[in-house]
Amino acid sequence: MRKVLERFVVFEGLDGAGTTTQARLLQQTMQHAGQSVWATAEPSEGAVGRLIRAALRREQVLEADTLAYLFAADRNEHLFAREHGICERLRTSWVICDRYLFSSLAYQAVETDPGFVATLNAAFPLPAWLIYVDVDPLTCATRRAERNQQELFDSLDFQRRVHTRYNAILADFAAEQRMRIVRIDGNQPADTIAAEVCSALGFQPI
Ligand code: TYD
Numbered sequence: 001m002r003k004v005l006e007r008f009v010v011f012e013g014l015d016g017a018g019t020t021t022q023a024r025l026l027q028q029t030m031q032h033a034g035q036s037v038w039a040t041a042e043p044s045e046g047a048v049g050r051l052i053r054a055a056l057r058r059e060q061v062l063e064a065d066t067l068a069y070l071f072a073a074d075r076n077e078h079l080f081a082r083e084h085g086i087c088e089r090l091r092t093s094w095v096i097c098d099r100y101l102f103s104s105l106a107y108q109a110v111e112t113d114p115g116f117v118a119t120l121n122a123a124f125p126l127p128a129w130l131i132y133v134d135v136d137p138l139t140c141a142t143r144r145a146e147r148n149q150q151e152l153f154d155s156l157d158f159q160r161r162v163h164t165r166y167n168a169i170l171a172d173f174a175a176e177q178r179m180r181i182v183r184i185d186g187n188q189p190a191d192t193i194a195a196e197v198c199s200a201l202g203f204q205p206i
Pocket of ligand 1: 020042043071098108151
């Protein structure tokens with residue numbers, strides 16, 4: 001049985017769903033409530049994460065399965081790095097992570113064998129909270145167009161497939177009761193979403 005990490009909160013969603021904004025707002029709420037919080041993201045800022053970002057910017061061309069290995073390697077380092085990894089931080093604080101293994105299961109499995117991606121990620125612990133910010137692919141595409149940054153997974157067709165995969169992944173994990181899944185309608189205003197996130201986690205919105 002997979003380990004579940006208490007006080008570990010993960011945000012997931014399509015590109016443009018607003019996970020980064022929501023992770024920041026939750027961090028502020030928790031800090032306001034006097035909690036110690038470390039906010040982080042995947043791909044991480046470590047050496048493997050930097051290589052992944054070069055691939056996302058299309059500066060480095062990599063095979064889809066190579067990218068799946070890299071995301072898993074980056075995650076391993078992000079989790080278990082001795083002095084500053086997620087597990088170490090969880091000893092003394094909450095950890096909020098913008099994307100985690102569910103992104104690999106959703107994105108990499110569009111272009112590689114889903115079983116292979118699941119195997120690469122099978123040993124990683126689960127978060128106590130998975131918050132899925134659900135926004136339809138077309139709305140996300142409009143938001144991304146405003147940002148004017150072209151990344152590897154930006155096409156609407158690809159994001160539609162990722163969206164379908166997220167739905168399947170959430171259904172697959174629904175039976176895992178130790179991980180609480182919070183699915184939020186991300187088409188609402190950011191502060192409405194933030195209030196829903198807070199109340200799910202038992203915090204008073206600021
Ligand atoms: P994103 O959160 O959009 O970062 P940024 O705001 O810096 O652009 O994440 C980068 C991309 O990486 C996004 O398209 C999702 C993708 N991704 C995967 O394909 N697999 C993974 O395991 C992770 C963590 C991210």
